[in-house]
Amino acid sequence: MFPPGFNLRSNRRSRITWVSRQRSVPRFEVASQNRYGGRRCISCLELAVWLFLGIFGASPNATNAQSAFANLQDRIGGEFPLVMRAASVVVYSSVDETIARPILDRFQKDSGIQIQSVFDSEAGKTTGLLQRIMIEARAGRTRADVLWSGEIFGTIALARDEFLDAYDSPSAKDIPSTFRDVHHRWTGYALRGRVIAYDPKKTNEANLPKSWAELANPDFASHLALANPLFGTTRGHVAAMFVDGGPDGGMDWLRRVHEAGAMIVDGNSAAVRALMDGRVSLAATDTDDVLLAKRTGRSIAMTFPLMKDGGALLIPCTVALVRGAPNSSGARRLIDFLISGEVETDLANSPAGHYPVRPSLQERLGIKPPRATALSFVEIAEMLDPASKSVREILLR
Amino acid sequence: MNAVIRTSAAALGILFLFAAFIWPMASTIVELCRVSPDQISLSARQWLLFGKSVAMALAAVAVSGCLALPTLPMIAFSKARHRAILQGFAAVALLCPPIVYAFGWQRAAWMNSFPHVATVATWAGWTWSLFPLCWIAGWRGNVVSCLEEGLMAARPLTALFRCAWPNLKAQTLIACCIAFLLVVMDYGVPHTFGASVFATELLSLASSSPEPVVATALAWPLVGVGFGALLVACRAMVAADLLPFHSVRSPLAAEGVLPLRSANASFENRSRFFGRFPVVSILGFAPMFLWFLPVVFLLGIVRSPAACIFSIRVYSWDIFLSLIVSCLTGVAAILIASVLFSQVRWLGLAHRKDSRSEPTASAHTDSKYGKRNRLVQPRDLKLTTLLGCAAVLLCGAVPGAWVGAAMVMAYSHPWWNQLCDSPGVVVLALLARFGWIGVLAVGLSHRANRASIEAARLDGASPFQTVWHAVVRSSWTEMTAAAWIVAAISIGEVAATNLVRPPSFTPLMQIILEKFHRLEDDALVALSLVSAIWCGSIVIAWKTGLLSRLIRRLTFLKPKSTP
Numbered sequence: 006m007f008p009p010g011f012n013l014r015s016n017r018r019s020r021i022t023w024v025s026r027q028r029s030v031p032r033f034e035v036a037s038q039n040r041y042g043g044r045r046c047i048s049c050l051e052l053a054v055w056l057f058l059g060i061f062g063a064s065p066n067a068t069n070a071q072s073a074f075a076n077l078q079d080r081i082g083g084e085f086p087l088v089m090r091a092a093s094v095v096v097y098s099s100v101d102e103t104i105a106r107p108i109l110d111r112f113q114k115d116s117g118i119q120i121q122s123v124f125d126s127e128a129g130k131t132t133g134l135l136q137r138i139m140i141e142a143r144a145g146r147t148r149a150d151v152l153w154s155g156e157i158f159g160t161i162a163l164a165r166d167e168f169l170d171a172y173d174s175p176s177a178k179d180i181p182s183t184f185r186d187v188h189h190r191w192t193g194y195a196l197r198g199r200v201i202a203y204d205p206k207k208t209n210e211a212n213l214p215k216s217w218a219e220l221a222n223p224d225f226a227s228h229l230a231l232a233n234p235l236f237g238t239t240r241g242h243v244a245a246m247f248v249d250g251g252p253d254g255g256m257d258w259l260r261r262v263h264e265a266g267a268m269i270v271d272g273n274s275a276a277v278r279a280l281m282d283g284r285v286s287l288a289a290t291d292t293d294d295v296l297l298a299k300r301t302g303r304s305i306a307m308t309f310p311l312m313k314d315g316g317a318l319l320i321p322c323t324v325a326l327v328r329g330a331p332n333s334s335g336a337r338r339l340i341d342f343l344i345s346g347e348v349e350t351d352l353a354n355s356p357a358g359h360y361p362v363r364p365s366l367q368e369r370l371g372i373k374p375p376r377a378t379a380l381s382f383v384e385i386a387e388m389l390d391p392a393s394k395s396v397r398e399i400l401l402r
Numbered sequence: 403m404n405a406v407i408r409t410s411a412a413a414l415g416i417l418f419l420f421a422a423f424i425w426p427m428a429s430t431i432v433e434l435c436r437v438s439p440d441q442i443s444l445s446a447r448q449w450l451l452f453g454k455s456v457a458m459a460l461a462a463v464a465v466s467g468c469l470a471l472p473t474l475p476m477i478a479f480s481k482a483r484h485r486a487i488l489q490g491f492a493a494v495a496l497l498c499p500p501i502v503y504a505f506g507w508q509r510a511a512w513m514n515s516f517p518h519v520a521t522v523a524t525w526a527g528w529t530w531s532l533f534p535l536c537w538i539a540g541w542r543g544n545v546v547s548c549l550e551e552g553l554m555a556a557r558p559l560t561a562l563f564r565c566a567w568p569n570l571k572a573q574t575l576i577a578c579c580i581a582f583l584l585v586v587m588d589y590g591v592p593h594t595f596g597a598s599v600f601a602t603e604l605l606s607l608a609s610s611s612p613e614p615v616v617a618t619a620l621a622w623p624l625v626g627v628g629f630g631a632l633l634v635a636c637r638a639m640v641a642a643d644l645l646p647f648h649s650v651r652s653p654l655a656a657e658g659v660l661p662l663r664s665a666n667a668s669f670e671n672r673s674r675f676f677g678r679f680p681v682v683s684i685l686g687f688a689p690m691f692l693w694f695l696p697v698v699f700l701l702g703i704v705r706s707p708a709a710c711i712f713s714i715r716v717y718s719w720d721i722f723l724s725l726i727v728s729c730l731t732g733v734a735a736i737l738i739a740s741v742l743f744s745q746v747r748w749l750g751l752a753h754r755k756d757s758r759s760e761p762t763a764s765a766h767t768d769s770k771y772g773k774r775n776r777l778v779q780p781r782d783l784k785l786t787t788l789l790g791c792a793a794v795l796l797c798g799a800v801p802g803a804w805v806g807a808a809m810v811m812a813y814s815h816p817w818w819n820q821l822c823d824s825p826g827v828v829v830l831a832l833l834a835r836f837g838w839i840g841v842l843a844v845g846l847s848h849r850a851n852r853a854s855i856e857a858a859r860l861d862g863a864s865p866f867q868t869v870w871h872a873v874v875r876s877s878w879t880e881m882t883a884a885a886w887i888v889a890a891i892s893i894g895e896v897a898a899t900n901l902v903r904p905p906s907f908t909p910l911m912q913i914i915l916e917k918f919h920r921l922e923d924d925a926l927v928a929l930s931l932v933s934a935i936w937c938g939s940i941v942i943a944w945k946t947g948l949l950s951r952l953i954r955r956l957t958f959l960k961p962k963s964t965p
Contacts, residue, residue, distance in 0.1 A: 095905045102908075102916055106716075121905035126609070126912060127593070127919050133609035140612065144814040148823065148905065235610050271606070274919040275596050282514035284596075301921050402445050 093119035094335040095148055097138060099131040099155040099237075100322055101293065104355045112342045118335045123149075127272045130237035135159045138327060142168050147329040150336035153322070153343055157193050158241035160323040161386035164190040172326040172337055176345045183382075184321050184362050192344050193321030193382070195352040195359035196374055199242050200307040202280055202288040202295045210308060213287070217246060217310045217318070220289070221258045226265030228286035230276040233269055234259075234396045238291050238320050244392040245378075245385045249312050255392060259399045269400065281305065291320075293357035300356055309375050316378030321362060322352070412866050415741030418734040422833040423793040426805075426812035433615040433811050442619045448603060452623050455600040458518060459586035462525035463578050469526060469692070470533030470577075472685035474570075477537050478549060478562050488690070489538050490945045492531035495693040497887065497937040499894025500528040501590035501911065502930045505918060506696020508594060509703060517597035524591050527692045529581035533574065540573035572641040579635035583628055587801040589897040590911070594918065600624055604803040605897045614807035614901070621804045628799030632838075636795070639842075700930060703923050713925035714932065717913055721932055724893060724910035727825050731832040732889035735840025736881055738833075741866070742790045743844055791841060798838030802897025805834045809902045825907045828899050832892040839891065843884030883944045890937040 098105050102124040113120045125134050131154050141147050152169070154160050163169055164186060173189040184193035201213060201220065214220045220229065232239040247255030268285055270276050276288040277298050295307040309317040324343045330336045342348065346366055352359040353370055360374035361367050367374070444452065473492075477485055504524050507513050513520035545566050552561030585591075592599045604624070608617035704710060714721065797805065809831050813822050821827050854872035863871060899909045908916075910933055917926040 093906075101920060102913075103920055103922065123903055123905050124908065124916070126900050127915060130609075136610060136612055140614070140810065140814065144816070146814070146816040146819050146822070148819070233606060235606070269598070270596050271593060271598075271602065272919065274921075279596055282596075284515060284517075297921050301923070397445075402447055 093121050094150045094332050094339050095121045095123070096151040096153055096339065097123050097134045097149040097327075098153040099125035099134055100153055100352075101155070101357055104352065104357055105153065108343070108348055108351055112339060116338060116342070118338065120339070125155075127274065130272060131156050131159050132236045132240060135163055138163065138168055139166070142327075142329065147327060147331065149327045150330035150332050151339050151343070152325045152327055154325070155197070155322055156238045156241055156320050157191075157323045157382050158244060158320075158386040158389055160191045160325055161186075161383055162389055164188070164325065165386070168328055170326045170328045170330070170333070172340060174337070174341050174344055176341045179346070179363050179365065180344070181362055181364075191323045191325040192340075193323045194344055194349050194362045195322045196319040196362060196377075197238070197322075197357070197359060198292045198309055198375065199238065199318040199320065200290060200292055200295060200309055202277055202290050202298075202305055202307050203286060204280065204283075204304050205306045206304045208286050210306070213308050214310055217242075217312060218250065218254075218258065220287075220310060221261035221265070223261070223265040225287060226262045226267045229262070229265075229267040230270050230279040230285040230288045231262070231267050232273045232276050232290070233271060234400060235393055237273065239273065239289070240389060240393065241320060241385060242289070242318060243396060244388040245312065245318055245380055247388045247392045247395075248380050248384050249378075252388075252391060252395075255388075256395050256399060259395055263400050277305070293359070296358045297356055312378040312380060314379050315376070316380075317375040318380075319360065319374060319377040322359065411737055412741055414734070415737035415739075418830075418833060419738045419741060419790060419794075422734070422738075422830040422837060423790075423797055426808040426830075426834060427793055427796070429812040430615070430618055430808040434619055437615055437619045441616055442622060444620060444623065448600070448620065451598060451603050452600045454518070454598075455586055455624070456627060458522050458592075458597075458599065459525070459582050462522045462529065462585045463581045465522065465526035466528075466530040466581055467533060467574070467578065469530040469689045473534045473689060474537060474567070474686075475559065475562060476683070476686040477534060477541055478566060479558065485538060485541075486945065488534060490941055491690040491693075492534045493941045493944070494938050495528065495531035495690075496535065497890035497941060498528075498693055498934050499590070499911065499930075499937070500524060500588060501594055501894060501896065501914070502700070502934050503527055503693065503696045504591045504594035505914075505926060505930055506699040509696075509699040514595070517592070517595040520595045521592045521597045521599075524595070525585040525588065527696075528591075529584060530689050530692065532577040532581050532584075536573040536577040537570055540570055545569040572638045575638040575641075576635050579631045579638065582631050583635075583798065586624065586631075587628065589802055590894065590915075593896070593915075601801050601803065601897065604801055605806075605900065608803040608807045608901055614810045617807045618804050618811075621801060625800050625804065628801075629796065632795055632799045697931075697934060700927050704927050706924055709924035710928035710931075713917075713922075713928045717910075717929065720908050720913060721910055721929070723825055723907055725936060727828050727909070728832065728889040728893040729885075730829050731836065731892045732840065732885035732887070734829065734833050735837045735888045736844060736885045738790075738794065738837055739841040739844030739884075742787055742794070742841060794841045795838050797834045798836075802835055802895055802899075803901070805831055805898040806901030809834070809898070822902075823904050825904055827902045827904055828907070828909060831898040831902045832895055835895055835898045836888050836892050840884050840888045843887065844881060886940045886944055890940050893933055893936060 096109065098109075105122070105124070109120045109122055112118070123134070123137075125131055134152070134154070138147075138149055138152065141149070152160065152163070160169070169190040171189040174192060177185055177192045180192060180194055186192070199217075203210075203213060214222065214225050220226060234240055234243040243255070243259070246258050249255075250258060268279060270279055273288075273290040273294045274297075276285075276290050277294045279285050280288040281298060281303050290307075292307065295305055298305045312318060324340050326333065326336050326340060346363055349359070349361050349363060349366055350370065353361045353366065353372055360372055361370060366372075473488065476488055480488070504521075507520060507524050507527075513523070548569055549561055549566040552565030555561075556564065587601055589601045589605055593602055601624070604617050604621050607620060608614055611617060809827060813827060821830075855868055858868040858872040894911060895909075896911045896915065900912060903909065903912065910929060914926060914929045914933070917929060
């Protein structure tokens with residue numbers, strides 16, 4: 006249980022001393038006289054000390070503690086979060102943890118770089134992670150090295166506010182320019198689509214709205230579940246409605262959805278769940294949520310409503326280097342890996358079924374995404390704040 | 403050696419008190435002073451959510467009280483060992499994370515159609531257990547004697563509800579208030595059923611707002627209601643003669659004749675009761691299996707046991723760390739409580755001027771600490787203790803999102819990088835959220851050991867030595883139980899840990915929620931069962947005395963043999 010170099014001994018007198026027996030490895034020797042079984046007591050004391058140090062990240066001696074924790078880590082099969090911090094890369098990810106974890110593990114194994122990840126939660130989604138990056142940066146304690154986001158609009162907003170650094174990754178050469186920032190602050194790939202999910206046993210596909218604007222019709226909106234538009238892809242979706250129909254058109258869309266009594270739920274998966282439970286007939290969500298529900302044998306299908314220009318709203322995942330990243334060299338290596346064709350293939354083959362953006366991959370995998378809207382991601386990102394303000398005033402008042 | 407341990411424990415207790423309560427609260431108050439009045443005004447929707455939350459919580463408390471009522475005859479007319487079994491069942495039901503019940507009940511199709519009803523029902527199925535636990539704790543002294551007297555003249559149920567029940571009103575009120583506090587601050591159950599309540603709104607705000615202080619400012623109605631409930635609970639504890647800060651009112655209690663664990667009165671017609679009232683007996687047994695049903699529902703959705711085992715293997719490190727973090731939270735809560743209560747000057751005991759203790763203390767001038775003892779000013783309660791207890795209890799009256807946001811604000815400086823990168827910050831958040839339970843538990847143990855405390859003080863022990871020798875050692879079982887209660891409850895917390903998650907450690911409940919949203923049923927069941935088994939095993943270990951025996955054997959806390 007205890008790392009090498011730490012020995013226990015019972016003596017006649019109680020004392021705790023630092024004894025350096027070898028040249029460079031100090032030893033923490035505890036010797037005690039205890040009428041209740043000294044050795045056992047000290048074992049417990051030492052266990053407590055190590056647990057405390059492990060949990061709170063303090064260490065009496067970095068080198069010794071590092072080797073000690075590495076030893077313990079090997080035995081248990083996990084990782085002590087702090088001690089490896091100097092050599093590790095911290096990634097904030099809103100890509101599904103089930104999909105992202107094996108990919109990050111593979112990078113860790115291949116590169117030898119320790120990966121520490123913070124995944125989003127259903128409560129905050131991508132927005133929660135972005136806010137966390139901003140709060141940490143403003144406080145002067147940036148912790149994240151890499152942002153691996155499940156959407157693009159928040160990343161663009163983060164770049165606009167100068168929380169991201171430029172990095173022109175060689176892995177991004179074959180990604181179409183639409184999905185790359187001109188200043189190389191972010192790279193997009195692996196698309197997900199905004200869709201309307203429905204139960205094919207209860208709803209006829211012919212009766213579904215053909216466009217997003219049509220969804221605000223009370224006949225549809227009164228049976229709709231929509232994730233909270235302050236978060237995640239729904240936030241970008243509402244902003245896209247503001248770009249598509251103009252600010253007035255967007256506000257009108259929100260007003261009609263609100264007046265029809267659409268159900269606002271915590272997240273996209275909650276919207277799908279409301280559909281599966283029969284509380285609503287339609288759910289505005291992402292493709293991956295529908296595909297996951299389909300895999301579990303639920304009766305669910307999806308359709309791609311169109312924007313005004315006749316294209317579907319497809320949202321790429323993005324990878325970016327965080328400004329002031331503590332380990333920027335490791336972060337660059339991780340970014341090269343994450344936006345590689347290999348990882349995009351993994352994402353396409355994953356249960357989330359992302360659409361690849363690389364033409365060569367689309368051809369090789371036989372996956373053809375629906376025609377995407379021509380609306381600019383940057384324009385939509387510019388509209389995020391006004392749209393969120395309107396959401397608060399109209400939908401969530 | 404004991405002195406080293408004792409000093410370390412005191413230092414750690416003070417450290418935890420400052421790190422988890424004083425510093426975050428002070429930072430939050432400073433930040434709140436900068437908030438403009440516009441930012442604390444709730445929208446109509448938020449007021450609606452707040453009203454809904456309170457109404458749902460009240461409904462859940464009412465339903466849970468009704469569910470628990472049939473257990474009262476079981477407490478009254480069963481033998482002590484059967485009562486202990488009931489206590490064990492109730493403790494398992496209470497300590498199991500409510501979100502696990504929600505996952506189970508969600509499999510019952512009708513529950514999903516009415517998310518708010520389902521939320522209330524799940525809350526009631528969770529908190530009913532508080533009532534029997536409080537009643538059993540109060541089943542002593544007056545209650546027993548009143549029932550005995552009533553049985554001489556009336557039928558059992560009449561005697562129970564007309565004679566014994568009025569003496570249990572304070573315990574019932576305590577259970578109601580604590581149940582209300584637990585459910586009105588809960589995030590997991592309504593989130594699982596897709597019901598929007600004020601707690602879910604607050605976490606969304608705290609997650610999405612660039613200024614966490616906004617969420618804490620907007621929480622004021624909920625904090626007010628929670629604090630009100632806590633005050634009523636404290637008042638009820640005073641009435642039930644349970645709270646340690648209060649002067650002794652009852653002449654019986656003043657003489658110290660009210661044992662905490664008596665309640666073993668025997669009735670001649672006890673064994674006949676269950677035969678005569680089978681319906682009441684069945685109703686009394688029914689709630690005990692309420693926790694069992696959702697677990698069975700959960701097990702029913704397992705498709706592949708191999709996938710369950712695989713998910714436990716994948717997340718073994720997070721599970722291990724979550725359990726360690728929750729254990730540390732429990733231990734830290736007890737350390738804080740011990741430090742706080744070592745400052746208490748007991749009313750009616752050693753320091754009252756008119757009591758006989760003062761001349762006795764003066765007679766001990768030759769003792770090691772006699773000189774110091776005489777210098778201590780006779781005061782009922784130190785201001786530091788009062789402030790510390792107020793800070794700890796106030797944190798019990800705030801939602802998890804508030805605690806998480808307060809932690810984010812308190813530890814935003816680069817100095818705290820090391821802490822924020824480690825699971826220690828989760829320990830602090832959980833401690834702030836549930837430390838009040840440990841403080842109350844230790845306070846009650848403290849109360850039960852007044853005679854020993856007085857003796858220790860007369861013998862010249864310092865305040866911390868008094869707590870260490872007179873409270874910790876004699877109430878070791880109760881304190882271990884309190885630590886494990888905090889450990890068990892803290893593993894189910896979602897909101898507070900959500901905001902402070904460090905890199906590379908995802909608390910167990912966050913993983914479970916993720917699995918729920920990703921519709922990964924096998925992993926959901928496996929991880930939920932891990933948390934349920936953890937809580938169940940804590941109760942079993944507590945009830946069998948295994949924990950306290952084990953810890954006594956493993957540690958230095960083996961009591962000294964008296965000459």
